[in-house]
Amino acid sequence: MLRFASLASGSSGNCLVVEAGDGISVTRVLIDCGLNLTDTERRLARLGLAPSDVSGVLITHEHGDHAHGVFDFAAAHGVVVYLTYGTMLAMKAEGKVIQGVRMVLVNGRQGEAIDGVQVIPFTVPHDAREPVQFVVSDGNRKLGVLTDIGAPTAHVARVLSGLDALVLECNYDREMLWAGGYPKWLKQRIAGPFGHLDNEDSGRLLAALDCSKLKHIIGAHLSQQNNRPALARTVLARALNCDESWIGLATQDQGFGWREL
Numbered sequence: 457m458l459r460f461a462s463l464a465s466g467s468s469g470n471c472l473v474v475e476a477g478d479g480i481s482v483t484r485v486l487i488d489c490g491l492n493l494t495d496t497e498r499r500l501a502r503l504g505l506a507p508s509d510v511s512g513v514l515i516t517h518e519h520g521d522h523a524h525g526v527f528d529f530a531a532a533h534g535v536v537v538y539l540t541y542g543t544m545l546a547m548k549a550e551g552k553v554i555q556g557v558r559m560v561l562v563n564g565r566q567g568e569a570i571d572g573v574q575v576i577p578f579t580v581p582h583d584a585r586e587p588v589q590f591v592v593s594d595g596n597r598k599l600g601v602l603t604d605i606g607a608p609t610a611h612v613a614r615v616l617s618g619l620d621a622l623v624l625e626c627n628y629d630r631e632m633l634w635a636g637g638y639p640k641w642l643k644q645r646i647a648g649p650f651g652h653l654d655n656e657d658s659g660r661l662l663a664a665l666d667c668s669k670l671k672h673i674i675g676a677h678l679s680q681q682n683n684r685p686a687l688a689r690t691v692l693a694r695a696l697n698c699d700e701s702w703i704g705l706a707t708q709d710q711g712f713g714w715r716e717l
Contacts, residue, residue, distance in 0.1 A: 458594040460621065462711030463499035464491055465603070465676045469708070470522050471496060472601060472623065473503065473510070476572045476594035483571040486513040487590055487601055489526040496529050503714065507533040512570050514562075514577075515539040516604060517584035518546040527554040538562050538575070542586020564588050578615045580605040583650040591615060597717040599623070603677045606650040608661040617666035620717045623706065624662060626675040626688035627652035633682040646682075655683065659691040667696060672715045676706040 457478065463471040469490035476483050484505065489496060497507055513535055515523050523543075530537050531554045538560045539547075547553050562568050564579035574595060577588040582604045589612075591600045597620040605612065605625065616622060633643055633654070645651050653661070662673070673696065675688040685705050693700040706712045 457716065458592075458597045458599060458620075459714050459716040460599055460623075461503050461714045462623075462674075462676070462706045463496065463503070464708055464711050465678070465706035466708030467521055467677075467679060469495070469524065470603060470677065471499070471711070473500070473505065474573065474592050474599060476592075481572060483511050483573045484509050485570055485573055485575075485592070486510055486529075487592070488516055488522040488603075489513050489529050490519075490521040490524045492525050493528040493532060496525055499711070507535070510535055511573075512536040512538055512560075514575060514590055515543055516589055516601075517582060517587035518543050518550070518552075519584060519604070522604070523547060523552070527552060527557055530554070530557045536560055536570075538568065538570070540564075540577070540586040540588055543584070546585040562588070576615070578612065580612060581609065581650050582606055583645065583648075591619070597621075599717070605653055606648055608653070608657060608664075613661065613664050616661075618669055619665075619667075620669050621672035621674075621715065622662075622665075622670065623674045623676045624658055624692070625653045625677045626655050626658045626683065626692065627677050628654050628679045628682035629684065629687050630654045630656065632684075633679075636682055638681070652677070655688050655691040658688075659695040662692060663695040670696075671717060672704060673702075674704040674706055674712060674715070678705065678707075680708060
């Protein structure tokens with residue numbers, strides 16, 4: 457059994473939980489931990505979980521909305537942190553690494569096993585030190601997570617083809633971004649090749665994938681200033697030629713509830 461849920465998704469904090477097991481032996485990992493310790497604990501409880509249920513935290517990159525709370529959570533609950541060497545160096549330079557927390561280094565060319573969860577990191581173009589995203593599996597079913605990437609690549613499309621579920625960034629609507637109040641440099645960063653995916657780019661990527669096994673698609677990391685849920689849902693539904701009601705969306709305040717595979 458593989459299931460997943462989101463504690464939060466957006467520019468103010470991201471955290472996804474993945475659970476794999478047979479009911480007797482269960483492994484749970486977090487992907488990113490951009491919330492503070494209290495909020496992470498509270499939102500885990502909302503999903504029926506305690507911090508002691510978590511075996512590890514996978515960090516995609518050092519940006520605060522993905523890594524702000526990881527070392528506080530790991531130190532408080534004895535959880536292992538999995539991250540790339542570049543991410544570790546960036547977080548050390550910012551004084552965010554807590555002494556005594558166990559870290560395991562990962563890279564975009566080698567898988568990692570965390571008890572019953574198989575983890576496949578893959579490299580992405582994003583303006584961080586050594587960013588990765590993840591595919592996780594219980595050995596039978598696969599969930600892909602892609603939330604911070606400036607532009608789709610052939611490598612990313614290969615990794616994300618044939619999944620059973622996908623959490624996919626739909627960060628902004630291009631017209632809303634350029635018409636909005638952000639300073640020009642920030643608009644250029646977001647829309648640049650190492651920034652984030654807009655709705656249309658996400659739709660084009662999704663349409664290029666092998667989606668024959670896809671049971672869940674979740675639009676994620678939506679900007680509250682530069683996007684609207686209805687816009688993201690419409691683009692993803694068009695890419696899959698499906699009804700818009702089939703498209704899930706992750707929110708900043710609620711994330712999304714458990715999805716099972």
